[in-house]
Amino acid sequence: MIAAEDFCAALDDRGFRFASGVPCSFFGGPIAHLSRSPGRYVPAANEGGALATAAGAALAGRRAYVMLQNSGLGNLINPLTSLVMTYRIPVLSFVSLRGWPDPAQDEPQHEVMGTKTVSLLETLGLPYWMLRADCDEAGLAEILTGVEKAVAAGEAPFVLVEKGSVGKCQTAATDEPERLDSRDAVQLVTELAGDSPIVATTGYTGRELFGVADRPANFYMQGSMGHAAAIALGVAMADPGRSVVVLDGDGAALMHMGTLSAIAEQAPGNLIHVVLDNGIHESTGGQSTTSSSTRLDEVAVASGYRTAARCRTLDEAREQFTAAQRSPGPHLLLIPTRPRTGPMPPRATSTHSPEEMRDRFAAALTATTSRA
Structure with a gap:
């Protein structure tokens, strides 16, 4: 497992300093860490919005990435194929692998996309890498080297993230007694x-x-x-x-x-x-x-x-x-x-x-x- 701070730092060191996404428990750590610095992370309403936001940042000269759950990959397909791939805007996507490798070990709503995530990316001809739970910082660096080559070629690379690959961060507690239970x-x-x-x-x-x-x-x-x-x-x-x-x-x-x-x-x-x-x-x-x-x-x-x-x-x-x-x-x-x-x-x-x-x-x- 890679600490959330180290995960973000590795991306930061390679110029990926703008992120957007939709919450997923696999990425709770990086999102919490980035959210502490204004302008580093844009919480999107949905996955397509996250990709479009990152594409806008890329058009403005920023290296950008998104984080989302594979169950929301369907929401990503339209802007992925008609915007990012059509205009060849290099945006990096981190996608958590729910319902994989064994759908029976996850909730039923993850079964279909869990078994189809890899084949979907292959059908679209998109380059992808796997970030495993036992991957260390050196392994992440190797993945990011491949990602950089894809980005330089105008491609939209994906990193598929196994459960437990990235650590969590402590989130600030809120105390609002005027709210109801x-x-x-x-x-x-x-x-x-x-x-x-x-x-x-x-x-x-x-x-x-x-x-x-x-x-x-x-x-x-x-x-x-x-x-x-x-x-x-x-x-x-x-x-x-x-x-x-x-x-x-x-x-x-x-x-x-x-x-x-x-x-x-x-x-x-x-x-x-x-x-x-x-x-x-x-x-x-x-x-x-x-x-x-x-x-x-x-x-x-x-x-x-x-x-x-x-x-x-x-x-x-x-x-x-x-x-x-x-x-x-x-x-x-x-x-x-x-x-x-x-x-x-x-x-x-x-x-x-x-x-x-x-x-x-x-x-x-x-x-x-x-x-x-």
Whole structure:
């Protein structure tokens, strides 16, 4: 394993001094280290945005790189093929290897991309190297020498990173007592939702919902970060007579913020969008989001939501949620929450397979529609 500081220093020594990316636990150390120096790391909303940002820096004469998870490689393909490869902009990509080499040792959402990452790069004709967990600084230096040759040739090289290859950094703790406990907020939403379907975003939010009240009408979205609200939009529009709740996170909502505009344009009166905003990408190591500068409740109003409220107490959340149930939406409730502490509930896949979650959720929707 290479220390996070040494990993960044090795890149810095070769002129790679601009980075962007999307949080991944494999790169939690380098992201935390770079984030201490303003201008060194740009937290992107999604993988394509990270690559485009790095491409802009490269066009301006900087050596740039991105860090991301291979599950998000699909989001990278369009700007990779139509921008970076077409214009031959030399950007270095570090991609973590989830679901590799044995997909059974990781979560189900990593199986497909885990087994296809290498072949995908080979299909695109992209040069790549493997950074293994037992690689030392000399091994990293050898990889970077090859990377530099690819960059000099105008190519877009990739380094595939095995789990445990790069160390972690201590992240600064935050103490914000005015924020709510996320479990209390999830408990309240579950109570008030009744038998309404709830679509929960990936990461700790879905795990928390699973731990609070597992039921067939819950859809635990694993992977596909940022798309819970879009799923809920589809459910809501398929049956306008049924209330639909989405439990979202600030990082996920920011990743595909255009969905707020799509929801507002379609104006489903039965959609209640709850965003738990703790200001960090918690399940990947606590990297900061941009929710401190982008107030999602105000974005929702500007997009065209009927109402949006910032709920700082459980009483406020109860009042606003109940009001949303009684009036046409879409409505957004933003609940500032504290970073989670203590043990987390297991993932829903510890009990239910993805297919089982799909089938029971679909059956719950059908049953609710029949009763209506």
